[in-house]
Amino acid sequence: MSDTITTVNPATGEAIATYEGWDAERIEAAVARAHAAHHAWALVPVAERAARAGRLARTLRARKDHLASLAVTEMGKPTGEAEGEVEKSAVTAEYYARQGPGILADERVEVDGAQAWVAYEPAGLVLAVMPWNFPVWQVMRFAIPSLVAGNGILLKHASNVTGSALALQDLFVEAGFPEHLVTTLVIGDGAVPDVTAGLIEDERVAAVTLTGSNRAGAAVGSAAGRAAKKSVLELGGSDAFVVLDDADVETAAVAAVRARFANSGQSCVCAKRFIVSASVADAFTAAFVAGAEALRVGDPRDRDTQVGPLARDDLRAAIQRQVEESLAAGARLLTGGKALPGDGYFYQPTVLADTGPGMAAFDEETFGPLAAIAVARDDEDAVRLANATAYGLGLSVWTADPARGVALARRITSGAAFVNAIVASDPRVPFGGTKRSGYGRELAAAGIREFTNTRTYWVTA
Template identity: 85%
Template sequence: MSATIHTTNPATGQPLAAYEAWDTARIESAVERAHAAARAWAKVPATERATRVGHLASVLREHRETLAHLTVTEMGKPVGEAEGEVSKSALTAAYYAENGPGILADERVEIEGAEAWVAYEPIGLVLAVMPWNFPVWQVMRFAIPSLIAGNGILLKHASNVTGSALALQSLFVEAGFPEHLVTALVIADGDVPEVTAGLIEDDRVAAVTLTGSNRAGAAVGSAAGRAAKKSVLELGGSDAFVVLDDADAEVAATAAVKARFTNSGQSCVCAKRFIVAAPAADAFTAAFVAGVQALRIGDPRERATQVGALARDDLRAAIQRQVEESVAAGARLLTGGEPVPGEGYFYQPTVLADTGPGMAAFDEETFGPLAAITVAQDDEDAVRLANATAYGLGLSIWTAEPGRGVALARRITSGAAFVNAIVASDPRLPFGGTKRSGHGRELAAAGIREFTNTRTYWVTA
């Protein structure tokens, strides 16, 4: 075990930094220190933990530009979106600083002849396996509630954002959290499966959370099951964006461009399958394609850029394969469909029409700037098409009658349903998926309690 991790600027293809991956002895030492820090942290009152999280919100705001710059250079996100990611993390920290102790407060239960209550107590050290697409937010949306709950964190971040992982570790200390309470593990990609499985089995690790691919989720979920440990898995999605026949097609199309191409399309909750009622299809498609063609692709450091580079060249190759296979299966290419010539891992914002079940762009998760349009004949057909996926993360429905949208949403399986709005995460609401999009919830009260021991107390005189 042990190697060198190299990071690359995806906008240029040039190397950024090299990090020595940890060997077994260094990982063991880090786990032991993290475990000790977590045991001590569990004894700190929730109100004091909340105070530290409040400091974290301030520190995040102070370091917004530095963290955003790391995000831009390590995974190619446009700078405005990178700054927004840090600001959202700060907002989440402020939310939990204010509301966390109340969520964790004992809940009294009226039982005759006894005093009873439910307590939410720390469970210990939690392993977090995090992805590269939101290097700051993905970590913070799990870490903040978990720390408020009194737990410690072992962070295995994606190797291509190692610089961000180490920066976040330092930031927690600067915010006043104890050293080693949040520990970023530097592990070579080839060692990740073995190390992760070993950590999940380790008695010092109480639970695991992962955001990533289905393959990674299956491995982590299986290991957690064998060890009888709690797991939360967020495994991506192929969200449906449903436009009904009474919707304002141009308004929906404007929202659809943002819903699909935020973060250059590299988001679990990006809308990916655009299911449009036949009467609205022509108007929606024309407005959507025009909006996509107007997107500005370029240097993610420039504020005018709306679509940056894909994080890795293999991701760009995957999008190209999905486009080619879908066109071969009968889809029509309306715009884009090719890598952008020159340095970096850029891909043209792409729209396919006439897609449907059996095509790669419809069946698979498309993690990049590729949109698939499918025409539905009526509401029943829209429900059928929206449900024709292995995933179940988010759903967006557009209609002139919100009640109709809610009624339709109840017939489609997903972890969240938004009517006349783009799917997004919010610290006040639970976030997570169903089916192959995973299980468990992050954010809100559900997220803070996922990694607590929900403990019953019964006391008689």
């Protein structure tokens, strides 16, 4: 079962560190310790659990430089964005430190002749399979509410950010959480499917959450179904960014560049399909292309860099395939379209025009600096194009009339709809998708309650 993990700096292509994947005996020992730690933690009052989240916020800020440096080195995230990821995690910890006890408080129910209430009690030990694109935030947005709810965590992070995963495990202990309550499992890629399936089947594991590919989600979701265990899946997206004919085109174009090329385009909630009303399509396209061409691509350690490398060379190859297939199907290349020469996995910010259903750049999730523009005849056509996807994560609509934007958004299937704003996750509102983007919610009240036992109490004298 054991195999070696070597992390690689995507900006240089050079190896960073090597880790030996754990064998079955070491995994079993880790699960046993985590299970014991959870049982003790579940007995800690929720107010005290929430107070640890407040301490975690301070610890995150104290270790910001180290955590950000790991993200820059292991997955190529530009430095400013890596620091922002840590700060967002700290803000989320503060949110649950304040709001967690109230959200989890017993809810009284009026019943004649009895006392009745609903309690939100810990689910147990939760397996978390996390991706590489936000090495800190992806873990924290699940882990913080789950820990405040009284659960324990087995973390299977992406292998290319193993250093970040181990650093996070240490961070929780430094912040005052019990040792082994958050346990990072070091598992080689070849062993992951069997180990994950075995952990889901293990009676000590209560539930599972995954953020990742549809293939991984299908495997985890089916395993959870066979074991009759709760699962939450966040499986990516192909978000539409809709620009209506009354929108402020310059403002929308500036926002569109940020929405597409943040994290070098490697985000599930990056806008990917830009659906623009015909009357403003030329103006928007010109401004958007100019913005894309002005982006600074380079060493992610440089604070002036806006677009770093892709995290792996196979991801760059996938973007190249999507560009070539879309061009062959009739799309038009406006800028970019090639890998950059030299070391590392860099790719030019790329914009395709004349795209639509049936093209790879429109139909598939594009996980890199590739934008697809499609022109809509009218609002009805914009709705048709926005819904022409297997995914349903986020939606952004731009218009001078917010009521018109909301009315349009109600006709498009997604887990979140933003009008005159870029899609983003925020601890105050739930985050999650529909269709092939998955199910379940993270963040806010819905997120902290996902991994609790909603328990009814009914007491008569």
